[in-house]
Amino acid sequence: MKVFIIGSGAKIHSLIWKLAQSKRVSKIYSSYTNAGISKLAEFVDIRENENNKLYEFVKENNIDLTVLDSLTTGVTGLADKLRAEGFNVFGPGENSCKIAMSCSFLKKFMHKYKIPTPHFGVFDKESMALAYARKAQYPQVVKFDSRIPGTGSIVCESFNEAKNAISFCLKNLYKPVVLEDYIPGKEISFQVIMDGYDAVPLPAAYVYKKSQNGNLGFNTDGMGAYSPVSFVDQDLEGKIAQRIFFPIIDGLNAEKMGFAGLLKATIILDEKNNPNLVKLNVVFGDPETQTVMPILNEDIFDIITLSSVGALADSYESFKIAEEHSVCVSFVSEGYPNEYKKGFVIEGLDEIVDDNTFVFHGGTEKNVYAEVVTKAGRVLDIVSTGSTLNRAQKLVYESVDLIEFQNMKYRKDIAKVVLY
Numbered sequence: 510m511k512v513f514i515i516g517s518g519a520k521i522h523s524l525i526w527k528l529a530q531s532k533r534v535s536k537i538y539s540s541y542t543n544a545g546i547s548k549l550a551e552f553v554d555i556r557e558n559e560n561n562k563l564y565e566f567v568k569e570n571n572i573d574l575t576v577l578d579s580l581t582t583g584v585t586g587l588a589d590k591l592r593a594e595g596f597n598v599f600g601p602g603e604n605s606c607k608i609a610m611s612c613s614f615l616k617k618f619m620h621k622y623k624i625p626t627p628h629f630g631v632f633d634k635e636s637m638a639l640a641y642a643r644k645a646q647y648p649q650v651v652k653f654d655s656r657i658p659g660t661g662s663i664v665c666e667s668f669n670e671a672k673n674a675i676s677f678c679l680k681n682l683y684k685p686v687v688l689e690d691y692i693p694g695k696e697i698s699f700q701v702i703m704d705g706y707d708a709v710p711l712p713a714a715y716v717y718k719k720s721q722n723g724n725l726g727f728n729t730d731g732m733g734a735y736s737p738v739s740f741v742d743q744d745l746e747g748k749i750a751q752r753i754f755f756p757i758i759d760g761l762n763a764e765k766m767g768f769a770g771l772l773k774a775t776i777i778l779d780e781k782n783n784p785n786l787v788k789l790n791v792v793f794g795d796p797e798t799q800t801v802m803p804i805l806n807e808d809i810f811d812i813i814t815l816s817s818v819g820a821l822a823d824s825y826e827s828f829k830i831a832e833e834h835s836v837c838v839s840f841v842s843e844g845y846p847n848e849y850k851k852g853f854v855i856e857g858l859d860e861i862v863d864d865n866t867f868v869f870h871g872g873t874e875k876n877v878y879a880e881v882v883t884k885a886g887r888v889l890d891i892v893s894t895g896s897t898l899n900r901a902q903k904l905v906y907e908s909v910d911l912i913e914f915q916n917m918k919y920r921k922d923i924a925k926v927v928l929y
Contacts (some may be wrong), residue, residue, distance in 0.1 A: 709821060
């Protein structure tokens with residue numbers, strides 16, 4: 510079977526690595542390449558927004574499964590076009606991307622379908638937003654509607670902070686602005702594979718989003734993660750499924766936005782352990798996916814294929830997960846998530862030989878001397894598995910210590926201090 514995967518980053522390397530283990534997969538094509546992916550998949554030099562060229566590639570090469578893990582491609586309607594022609598596609602259609610691309614749309618969607626989420630207001634005019642902010646309790650979260658670099662949200666401790674955030678948002682045309690109550694509690698990242706009618710969860714992950722040790726610095730997509738999360742048991746998984754994921758699927762179908770693919774939810778558990786949805790995406794998480802793939806004891810090709818034809822629940826009530834813990838440490842370029850330099854040689858990769866440790870490349874490439882060098886802000890991830898979280902954590906940092914490149918940054922406390 511031939512698979513074409515569209516997306517970018519280390520998560521794509523981890524998915525290709527997992528797909529390559531399937532006995533049913535004969536060929537993998539990728540729209541993204543780096544020093545790790547090039548060993549496993551053939552690079553297809555077509556940009557993610559070139560809908561027609563991607564469509565023609567799938568048709569001309571008789572691709573058996575297209576894995577669409579890009580919002581850039583999703584909004585072009587490629588998945589809809591391929592599905593209409595009978596191709597197996599895993600990923601969001603054009604309308605489905607709205608719940609990930611627009612914060613205001615998602616909040617209104619959750620309100621309509623009674624999905625638990627913090628109380629909120631949506632405003633186009635600064636005067637109305639400020640009037641709401643004056644009466645609000647603090648902390649208050651100001652969220653930009655459109656997807657922009659960073660997380661697109663600011664936690665404000667006072668009205669003055671909220672006022673500045675609102676003004677910045679509206680003056681830069683990130684309209685409308687969303688004001689949301691801050692809920693203190695445990696935050697987890699939860700991914701499910703869905704076939705349009707039903708869903709099966711992957712292991713939950715805790716993601717370290719701050720750029721510096723001790724949860725300080727800028728917000729990022731994630732500087733590392735661990736999985737599974739100790740307090741996420743079957744009862745909590747059931748509660749999250751019934752209160753969040755199944756209402757989402759029902760709502761998507763009611764709005765004619767249903768699709769076979771992935772939902773990634775950022776969930777806050779309040780003091781009563783009730784789940785509240787604060788963010789939703791329709792593509793795999795980074796670094797959650799790199800963290801989870803090594804402990805998934807299933808054929809990912811079978812899972813995704815069954816999902817793409819609406820038959821996932823016919824074969825899976827749950828996925829087999831190794832009785833192990835997984836810890837991921839992300840290497841980034843100095844300056845990330847803001848400006849950074851690239852082109853620095855990465856040393857030490859060949860010294861990582863532990864069978865329970867995996868290197869997933871994100872922004873890397875080979876220079877004219879065949880040396881692996883940096884080419885992006887998010888450079889690579891190292892993941893180790895172990896019988897205990899402590900064992901996995903020690904293993905991963907043994908390999909982390911072998912890596913060296915100029916302007917290298919990583920957190921030294923991933924899974925050392927378990928917050929929950």
